[in-house]
Amino acid sequence: MYACGAFLAGLVFGVGLLVSGMVNPAKVLGFLDLAGPWDPSLALVMAGAVAVGAVAFAFAGRRAATLLGAPLSLPKAGRIDGRLVLGSLAFGVGWGLAGFCPGPALVALGAAKVKALAFVAAMLAGMLIFEVAERARANGSDARQTGSSA
Amino acid sequence: MHNDWTAFTPWSAAIGGVIIGVAAALLVLVNGRIAGISGIVGGLLRPAPGDVAWRLAFVAGLVAAPMGYAIIAALPPVVIEASYPTLIVAGLLVGIGTRYGAGCTSGHGVCGVSRLSPRSIVATLSFMAAGFVTVFVVRHILGI
Numbered sequence: 001m002y003a004c005g006a007f008l009a010g011l012v013f014g015v016g017l018l019v020s021g022m023v024n025p026a027k028v029l030g031f032l033d034l035a036g037p038w039d040p041s042l043a044l045v046m047a048g049a050v051a052v053g054a055v056a057f058a059f060a061g062r063r064a065a066t067l068l069g070a071p072l073s074l075p076k077a078g079r080i081d082g083r084l085v086l087g088s089l090a091f092g093v094g095w096g097l098a099g100f101c102p103g104p105a106l107v108a109l110g111a112a113k114v115k116a117l118a119f120v121a122a123m124l125a126g127m128l129i130f131e132v133a134e135r136a137r138a139n140g141s142d143a144r145q146t147g148s149s150a
Numbered sequence: 151m152h153n154d155w156t157a158f159t160p161w162s163a164a165i166g167g168v169i170i171g172v173a174a175a176l177l178v179l180v181n182g183r184i185a186g187i188s189g190i191v192g193g194l195l196r197p198a199p200g201d202v203a204w205r206l207a208f209v210a211g212l213v214a215a216p217m218g219y220a221i222i223a224a225l226p227p228v229v230i231e232a233s234y235p236t237l238i239v240a241g242l243l244v245g246i247g248t249r250y251g252a253g254c255t256s257g258h259g260v261c262g263v264s265r266l267s268p269r270s271i272v273a274t275l276s277f278m279a280a281g282f283v284t285v286f287v288v289r290h291i292l293g294i
Contacts, residue, residue: 002180002181002203002204003203003204003206003207004207005176005177005180005181005204006177006180006181006183006203006204006205006207006208006211007207007208007210007211007214008176008211009173009174009176009177009180009181009185009208009211010173010207010208010209010210010211010212010214010215011211011212011214011215011218012169012172012173012176012211013169013170013173013174013177013185013208013211013212013215013256014211014212014213014214014215014216014218014219015169015215015218015219016166016167016168016169016170016171016172016173017166017170017215018166018215018216018219018225018226019162019165019166019169019226020162020163020165020166020167020169020170021159021162021163021166021226022166022255023226023228024226024227024228024229025228025229025230025231025232026227026229026230026231027157027229029231029285030157032281032282032284032285033285033286033289034282034285034286035286035289035290036285036289036290037153037157038153039153039157039158040153040158041157041158041159041160041162041163042163043163044160044163044164044167045163045164045166045167045170046167046259046260046263047164047167048163048164048165048166048167048168048170048171049167049168049170049171049174049260049264050167050171050260050263050264051167051168051171052167052168052170052171052172052174052175053171053174053175053260053261053263053264053265054264054265055175056171056174056175056178056179056264057178057261057264057265059179060178060179060182061265065182066178066179066180066181066182067179067180068180070180070181070182071182072178072182073182073183073184074178074182074184074265075184075262075267077267077268077269078252078269079269080268080269080272083250083251083252084250084251084252084269084272084273084276085251085272085273085276086250086251087246087247087248087249087250087251087252087273088247088251088253088258088272088273088274088276088277088280089247089251089276089277089279089280090243090246090247090250090251090280091243091244091247091248091251091254091277091280092247092276092277092278092279092280092281092283092284093240093243093247093280093281093284094239094240094241094242094243094244094247095240095244095255095277095280095281095284096280096281096282096283096284096285096288097232097236097239097240097243097284097288098230098232098236098237098240098241098244099230099231099232100230100237100240100241100244101187101244101254101255101256102187102188102191102244102248102254102255102256103187103212103254103255103256105241105244106187106191106209106212106213107212107213107215107216108228108230109213110212110213110214110215110216110217111216111225111228112216113228113230115230115232115234115237116228116230118234118237118238118241119237119238119240119241119244120241121241122237122238122239122240122241122242122245123191123241123242123244123245124191124195124245125241125242125245126241126242126243126244126245126246126247126249127188127191127192127195127245127246127248127249128195128245129242129245129246130192130245130246130249130250131192131195131196131249
């Protein structure tokens with residue numbers, strides 16, 4: 001049931017990305033190119049999405065569970081730190097180089113674009129590098145804690 | 151700065167945005183989850199019991215979207231000008247950056263901004279600024 005809901009949400013999300021033009025890297029780069037022949041369309045994608053999202057999240061935030069009784073897993077307010085900003089900056093550089101962010105790249109993959117496959121494979125490799133680095137960091141701090149308590 | 155009004159597609163952009171918002175609403179109201187693509191995909195690389203199926207289902211829905219769309223209308227153009235080496239570097243930066251930054255255009259830019267999360271607003275301003283600067287450097291300084 002929850003998998004069905006998630007599939008439907010992914011499908012609708014993907015259709016929204018297609019309709020909006022976000023799946024087309026040339027259009028995304030036209031939006032990011034302020035000094036060129038600027039195409040402001042994608043600002044309206046965000047405006048449309050946030051207009052609906054703000055209502056939905058305000059409604060969800062007042063509930064203890066979802067409509068089907070699942071627990072709400074909303075992120076807690078975290079710190080604004082170097083990880084957040086540097087990570088987001090690195091993401092923005094990649095976005096500006098290719099014109100792809102994660103969702104549109106997966107949709108373009110579904111449209112059988114071979115170049116999207118190259119991007120998605122590299123993106124997954126990048127995410128895996130993060131996982132390996134995080135595990136190494138966790139093991140390192142475990143070892144330090146064990147060392148200090150011994 | 152001059153605007154390219156021939157490329158400007160306000161209606162499809164706004165309607166597409168509303169559809170994206172509906173999808174995010176669906177995921178939070180049914181599954182209780184944030185529609186953040188990088189987080190949903192990244193979570194698959196750290197599989198936890200009972201936490202895999204919905205992630206796979208969401209990604210399958212995204213990948214199936216062009217097939218569903220093509221039943222109703224012709225697919226819009228997808229023009230990928232970047233070379234393969236550029237796509238590889240960009241993909242690595244997007245993969246690593248979205249995981250350290252804990253989100254991308256969907257999780258921070260749509261869901262986080264909708265929730266007025268200060269973290270997400272800072273992240274969104276950061277990746278948008280980096281995107282603007284990168285395109286400026288590539289197109290107008292390097293002239294690629």
